[in-house]
Amino acid sequence: MVAWQLLHGRHDLPWQNTRDPYRVWLSEVMLQQTQVSTVIGYFQRFVTRFPDVRALARSSLDDVMGLWSGLGYYSRARNLHRCAIEVVQHWDGVFPGDARTLASLPGIGRSTAAAIASLCFGERVAILDANVRRVLTRVLGFDADLALHSSQQRLWDAATDLLPRRTLEQAMPRYTQGMMDLGATVCLPRRPLCDRCPVQSQCMAHGQGRPQAYPVRTRTLKRSALSVWLLWARSTSRDAVWLQRRPSPGVWAGLHCLPWFDSRAALEDQVPLDYRAALRDQPAFTHVLTHKDLHLHPVQVELPKKAFAPQAGNWFEADAWPQLGLPAPVRRILLQA
Numbered sequence: 001m002v003a004w005q006l007l008h009g010r011h012d013l014p015w016q017n018t019r020d021p022y023r024v025w026l027s028e029v030m031l032q033q034t035q036v037s038t039v040i041g042y043f044q045r046f047v048t049r050f051p052d053v054r055a056l057a058r059s060s061l062d063d064v065m066g067l068w069s070g071l072g073y074y075s076r077a078r079n080l081h082r083c084a085i086e087v088v089q090h091w092d093g094v095f096p097g098d099a100r101t102l103a104s105l106p107g108i109g110r111s112t113a114a115a116i117a118s119l120c121f122g123e124r125v126a127i128l129d130a131n132v133r134r135v136l137t138r139v140l141g142f143d144a145d146l147a148l149h150s151s152q153q154r155l156w157d158a159a160t161d162l163l164p165r166r167t168l169e170q171a172m173p174r175y176t177q178g179m180m181d182l183g184a185t186v187c188l189p190r191r192p193l194c195d196r197c198p199v200q201s202q203c204m205a206h207g208q209g210r211p212q213a214y215p216v217r218t219r220t221l222k223r224s225a226l227s228v229w230l231l232w233a234r235s236t237s238r239d240a241v242w243l244q245r246r247p248s249p250g251v252w253a254g255l256h257c258l259p260w261f262d263s264r265a266a267l268e269d270q271v272p273l274d275y276r277a278a279l280r281d282q283p284a285f286t287h288v289l290t291h292k293d294l295h296l297h298p299v300q301v302e303l304p305k306k307a308f309a310p311q312a313g314n315w316f317e318a319d320a321w322p323q324l325g326l327p328a329p330v331r332r333i334l335l336q337a
């Protein structure tokens with residue numbers, strides 16, 4: 001795996017070729033639920049704006065959310081900010097150098113901690129993100145149900161057993177990167193490119209002719225649906241909209257959003273009587289979250305600023321929107337204007 005990574009792995013991603021834990025941590029958190037191609041631009045904007053952990057800790061949560069806007073899974077951004085503050089306050093701005101301590105920081109799970117510790121410090125610890133889980137279960141023919149904690153633990157043990165044992169300082173970063181690269185570029189979920197795989201001769205799943213049967217996981221996500229009416233209140237001059245911060249916990253917690261209602265009647269109640277006839281329903285659309293489909297119904301109204309002042313929220317001028325943490329569909333609605 002080490003030799004293969006050197007020859008065939010990825011070497012040009014903006015968070016590679018460094019042992020700076022700040023950059024590795026940032027990229028790992030961004031990559032948790034997001035594709036590499038999307039992360040690249042966000043990563044570059046983040047490190048330009050916040051070149052180190054102290055700069056990130058000094059910033060406001062609003063700045064971080066604004067820059068994160070559109071990347072989704074916003075709890076990652078909140079934890080990122082909390083973690084930066086903790087590293088500065090309790091670790092004097094230096095990330096701890098071992099996986100166990102790293103995993104005690106906000107938003108850093110076992111696999112992310114192992115990625116940082118192995119890539120930056122050469123620690124002999126295994127990562128087990130979705131890509132690596134797929135590679136390992138296929139190579140080992142590991143058919144236990146990963147919905148069970150005991151099976152996950154067995155896979156962690158097997159992953160640890162396979163790690164390099166010598167010259168860890170050089171071998172561990174290369175091995176960890178190689179496993180990630182193999183999962184991302186060769187051992188693909190649907191059509192693995194087994195002919196290009198360096199471990200083909202040892203791979204049980206390939207021998208069985210059924211790579212797609214792995215990994216085994218019985219529990220399926222329970223999806224739900226929610227209908228939401230969004231009040232798109234615009235000032236008569238059309239240069240400002242009324243936004244409220246979403247409560248935490250909940251969907252889009254901490255982000256700025258158009259006022260959100262469970263029914264159109266509830267939305268109407270919020271609008272002054274004189275302007276209810278001016279409400280205009282916009283085309284509804286569905287926004288897909290991990291566990292939920294949101295059916296969004298924007299309803300637009302134009303009214304003078306002084307006529308509208310619900311308890312929560314503020315008018316925000318158009319030039320402030322780019323810096324605000326806004327859910328992607330809300331940003332899309334505003335940009336239609």
Ligand code: SF4
Nearest residue numbers: 187194197200203211
């Ligand atoms: Fe994946 Fe195929 Fe390689 Fe096995 S041989 S690890 S299934 S790419």
